[in-house]
């Protein structure tokens with residue numbers, strides 16, 4: 001039965017929603033939440049072929065997410081609440097007088113109330129040639145599918161429009177592997193959000209990433225190209241050639257239906273609504289990007305959500321909520337560059353003053369726009385570093401009094417951390433999450449009624465479940481609220497142990513505890529969880545260096561440790577043998593190649609100077625390792641929280657600049673520390689001179705050869721939050737160097753929190769680097785020899801876990817895809833790409849599996 | 854009920870999971886060894902979209918026995934198959950132990 005047929009059966013007043021985008025969907029959620037859906041027979045018509053999905057994160061469709069990841073519901077929300085929803089159903093007409101809508105296929109449906117949530121459509125400038133083949137817009141999943149398809153045969157891609165969405169599209173085009181340029185009509189990028197200085201800095205940053213930026217450029221026509229599909233000709237007689245073009249030159253409200261039905265629309269588009277989101281016909285509402293409120297269109301999702309809430313409440317005859325406009329501040333990461341814009345970024349307020357901080361060396365620009373008396377923040381522009389955004393936004397949104405020297409809010413601080421505005425200073429009305437309109441008070445209320453963790457508060461208030469931009473602030477507010485209530489912010493590692501990791505480490509060591517069962521029966525409760533089990537397994541390994549697959553330890557290990565390999569997305573594993581210092585004989589290289597060939601493994605040189613073989617099944621793992629171990633390979637422990645790689649340069653043996661044998665030192669060090677399990681992974685590097693080819697200053701332990709010996713750097717890392725290592729000691733002898741590393745590492749193992757890398761650990765140590773120097777160099781705690789002895793035990797008891805595993809029949813039994821048969825997982829399917837295997841995508845799989853059975 | 858014998862009790866790993874293949878259905882078997890209790894849920898991770906749940910950690914969430922997906926860590930109640938962190942549910946099967954053999958009731 002179609003929706004139109006079902007509708008006629010109900011006796012309730014009929015509510016039709018046109019458009020099932022983000023706002024249309026949120027409107028349904030609001031109706032359900034308030035019970036309003038029971039008062040109406042609700043029907044939704046959406047033009048797209050799928051139910052609503054998260055358009056804000058649309059670009060992630062190119063970075064591996066599928067429709068189901070982006071979908072806002074699997075449909076059950078509609079079915080469970082008796083809401084009829086038709087996709088692929090475009091509404092083509094509204095009859096105001098008869099109160100019916102007409103669908104494209106000719107059906108009519110009657111309504112008592114109507115909600116337009118038709119969003120907007122991408123504006124394509126009227127350039128001759130703009131509708132040629134291989135030109136696209138960037139709005140829907142279908143658009144992205146088309147772009148992806150075209151990119152397969154294209155080399156060059158061009159985005160018309162250098163605004164927010166244009167740059168996002170440019171990033172996508174670049175990630176598809178095309179040479180990318182951006183053409184912008186205005187004299188700067190992001191003209192709406194940025195001022196000239198900010199825009200030109202952003203342009204520099206983007207150009208340095210290899211994306212060409214043409215500002216002040218008007219395209220006059222698009223014709224056939226000579227080397228590429230198109231030639232874009234510009235007003236100043238220049239031209240560029242490109243294979244595909246994405247237009248992202250702004251959006252226009254989708255008001256065609258409203259116009260046809262003679263509802264009031266704005267001069268430049270948009271369906272006129274009042275504070276209750278009613279259009280010129282009181283029974284017809286408009287919400288989201290199609291609505292025009294006080295002459296303004298809101299091209300962000302948060303204001304649309306607020307409109308959805310207002311309309312849902314007004315449909316229940318309540319005037320309590322009204323739409324009062326919305327803040328359009330934004331922060332984004334575009335092509336890897338932070339950009340933030342708050343309030344009056346262009347300093348349009350009469351009398352406004354500004355502060356500017358600009359650093360062309362590292363591409364950072366920050367501007368504060370303040371009121372005439374310097375007391376209030378009116379706006380801000382940030383380029384290059386958004387860590388200042390949250391604090392500034394709170395000053396702006398809440399009208400907080402600025403500090404006496406407002407510039408301190410944008411000046412760099414010596415420790416690199418922006419001066420945060422303590423969460424406790426925010427007023428109760430401070431907006432914490434703008435996507436879901438959650439105020440500080442809402443969070444306090446949620447906590448008062450029993451949500452005592454960030455996770456619970458998120459579930460109750462929905463804060464931080466939209467764009468996610470507010471998650472750091474949310475955590476701060478939750479912690480400060482808990483503290484204010486006298487609830488101690490728990491440092492317990494989980495519900496099973498009322499101890500920190502450091503406490504547990506000490507208990508294990510002092511009481512000689514060797515198993516999880518022993519520890520939990522003496523000091524914990526329950527059976528353990530995904531937090532305490534691996535943490536305790538890790539502590540036991542750090543202290544006793546027992547074989548991790550001993551019967552009593554198996555059930556504690558996270559999957560990678562349990563199978564001594566890293567699980568990949570399809571459930572297969574990777575194999576990473578240790579290649580100390582990156583040095584490898586041709587014989588061993590050949591064996592790696594042969595093994596990879598024999599087992600058909602995808603082969604790649606890793607970022608850590610070694611070789612990774614991907615796509616092994618559980619059953620294959622011991623067979624592969626048997627062959628590798630036979631020629632002298634050892635486990636690389638790529639799966640463990642343990643020592644990964646020691647990166648090295650060739651050093652003085654070959655290099656004309658080398659002042660010491662970095663290669664030998666790297667190999668010695670890798671062999672010394674290779675068995676160590678630690679709170680998080682550890683990476684080392686050794687460079688043969690200050691040219692630093694091994695990038696030692698970005699490692700947990702970095703060593704650089706000097707004329708006088710070795711300089712030691714500690715606590716650096718790359719990854720999510722890169723941090724340079726700090727110089728710890730200079731001109732050390734080999735022995736001193738090893739002693740210091742022993743001590744630093746063991747002190748870290750002993751005192752760090754679980755999954756805390758050395759940099760975060762050191763920053764959290766009271767006294768920081770100086771304190772660490774006192775403990776390690778001056779032995780201020782008198783534990784230096786104990787730390788060294790503990791390390792000696794680890795070094796002496798080293799075993800290659802894979803060797804132990806394949807020699808032990810009990811542990812070999814673990815490596816079987818199924819307990820009851822020798823079969824393999826049929827869902828593991830590979831296809832070939834660039835002469836190697838790769839996991840098939842869902843779509844490929846459905847075709848391949850379907851055709852083989 | 855249609856009971857089929859899957860494996861011996863000793864093939865199971867205490868406080869952890871193993872996978873079994875029955876027909877073309879993959880089932881994850883978890884052993885709570887203190888109570889000699891075996892749970893059977895689907896091996897398919899509906900979120901990670903791979904047959905991996907048998908390789909997840911068995912965890913105790915406020916007294917509820919669950920398995921955490923080894924891919925993205927969502928937790929599933931071993932008794933009901935319900936996901937604690939998302940809107941999905943796993944199929945479950947009845948299990949019995951007889952003379953050291955593990956039996957599953959197929960549906």
Ligand code: SRM
Pocket residue numbers: 566567574575576604605606607608609610611612638644645681683698716717718719720721757
């Ligand atoms: C294979 C490799 C990428 C490659 O193709 O080159 C890789 C692959 C993985 N990295 Fe990495 N990382 C690899 C080098 C790096 C590097 C570069 C380096 O080591 O010089 C970094 C930045 C440097 C650093 O760590 O300070 C790096 C930063 C990360 C991070 C972020 C860590 C952080 O502190 O922010 C993670 C996540 C984590 O560890 O929690 C990670 C985690 C992972 C995991 C283990 C994710 C996972 O759980 O599946 C990947 C699986 C490895 C596998 O299946 O074998 N990988 N990863 C590289 C292996 C190096 C090796 O030989 O062992």
Ligand SMILES: Cc1cc2nc3c(=O)[nH]c(=O)nc-3n(C[C@H](O)[C@H](O)[C@H](O)COP(=O)(O)OP(=O)(O)OC[C@H]3O[C@@H](n4cnc5c(N)ncnc54)[C@H](O)[C@@H]3O)c2cc1C
Pocket residue numbers: 018019020021022023024025045046047048055056057058059089090091092117118119120138139140165168254257287288289290298299300301302304467
């Ligand atoms: C790439 C990209 C990135 C973005 N990033 C952000 C961001 O970081 N932050 C932010 O706040 N916003 C962002 N946005 C904007 C955000 O997605 C929109 O504000 C939001 O989707 C608006 O919701 P809506 O429901 O009003 O419109 P839409 O999501 O466009 O939904 C409208 C729906 O109505 C349907 N429709 C239209 N006409 C008809 C008809 N006649 N009959 C039936 N159905 C019809 C359309 O097919 C569409 O599915 C981004 C947008 C894009 C494209």
Ligand code: SF4
Pocket residue numbers: 649650651652655656657658659662687688689690691692693694
């Ligand atoms: S770091 Fe020094 S020794 Fe090593 S390769 Fe570079 S220049 Fe040569």
Ligand code: FES
Pocket residue numbers: 432433434435436463464465466467468469470471
């Ligand atoms: S601000 Fe977007 S999720 Fe909170």
